[in-house]
Amino acid sequence: MADIVRRFGWRHLRSTPTAHIRHHHRGQLVHDGTGLSFWFRALTAALCEVPVDDREESMVFHxxxxxxQDVTVQATVTYRIADPAVAAERIDFSIDPDTGAWRGAPLPQISTLLTETAQQHALDVLARTPLSAALVDGVSAVRGRIADGLGDEPRLSATGIALVAVRVVAIRPEPEVERALRTPAREQIQQDADRATYERRANAVQRERAIAENELASKIELARQEELLVEQRGTNARREAEEKAAADGVRTEAEALRTVRLATAQAEATRAAGEAxxxxxxxxxxxxxxxxxxxLHALTGSRLAENLPRIDSLTISPDVLTGLLAKLGAAGSTGHEIPAPPTGDRR
Known part of the structure; x- marks a missing residue:
């Protein structure tokens, strides 16, 4: 929208670089171009503002x-006004000299023209195409047909409108039909998933079986090794027992020989001691x-004195002394010698 300022009964218009301004004064074209800025009098001026930038028109139709089968087409058409003078003559782009706003609705008019024209060409294509083909190849077919149809539309060229691009975003059926169409694909995907699950389980079973076989083979090999170990242990134990028995025999023979020799030596010693x-x-x-x-009597007395216990004191009574003296006297008269007393210390 143009920027209009009032000054002392005059108006000043300043447009943007993307807006084409046409100024007529008393039926004569005074200003014509984009990005203009000029003074004018509101009572004698006729102004038009035609946008020349690229504009996009989104449309949705059935x-x-x-x-x-009903489908919904979602598309976007990009266009621009290539000839502002022709467009200003065919469509009302006049603006209010006081506010700069459009007096009419030129852009909705262009939108209606583009939508209906594009819809006409899309319907023509889809009416000859089955639903399955429309969902697969319909986007490119509809886009090409709309682009060709709008490019060849005489009314657009007569209005000064040029087509820039056409995009078809989607072609979608009704929700019930879409769900029905998704079912086979979902079933196929589910079957593929089930098949993958079964294959995974089968692979797991095979791997478990291989693992079990390996474990069984390991156990069998371990049992065989244990059997060999037991046999070797028995052989070692038998050999050890034989070696021990042989050693015990040698040790027994040595002990017996030593015992015999010891007994012989003891007998010889005993015999020699006995002989001595x-x-x-x-x-x-x-x-x-x-x-x-x-x-002999003297020796006997001496031996007897040696074997008598120690006498600390000896008391001799008169009776004993008298009898002893009598015996000594009798012995002297018979001519026997009295043995000498022992030399031991006796008290």
Whole structure:
């Protein structure tokens, strides 16, 4: 929208670079161009503002396919006004000299023209196309037909409108039909998923079986190794027992031989000791047999004195002394010698 300012009964208009301004004064074209700025009098001026930038028109319309299925087409048409002078002559782009706003509705008029024209060409294509083909290849077919139809539309060129681009966003059936169409694909996807699940389970079972077989083979090999170990242990134990028995035999023989030798030595020692004692006893007896009786008595007394207990004190009564003296006197009269008292310390 143009910017208009009032100054002392005059108006000043300032437009944008994307707006084409046409100024007529008393039926004569005074100003014509984009991005203009000028003074004018409101009572004698006729102003038009035609946008020359690219504009997009979004449209949504319903169509019916060859198999009588309703579909919704969503498209966008990009256009521009290539000839502002022609467009200003065919469509009302006049603006209020006081506010700069359009007096009419030129852009909705162009929108209606584009929508109806595009819809006509889209319906023509979809009416000859089944629903399945329309959903697969309908977007490109409809886009090409709309672009060709709008490009060849004489009314658009006569109005100064040029087509820039056409985009068809989607062609969608009714929700119930769309769900029905999704069902086979979903079932196929589910079947593929089930097949993948079954294959995964089968692979898992095969792997578990392989693992079980490996474990069983390992157990069998372990049992075989244990059997060999038991046999080897038995062999080692038997060999150890044989070696131990042989060692015990050798040790027993050695002990028996040592015992025999020890007994022989002890017997020889005992015999030698006995012979020595016999010789000593014989010599002792022979000596005693050669000694007289008085000497033997003396020796007997001496041995007896050696074996008597220690006497600390001795009390001799008169009776004992009298009898002893009498015996001594009798012995002296008979001519026997009185043995000498022992030399031991006796009290």
């Amino acid at each position: 169509a019916r396919t060859a198999d009588f 004692r016999a010789d000593a006893q014989s010599a002792w007896l022979r000596v005693h047999s050669e000694v007289d009786a008085a000497t």
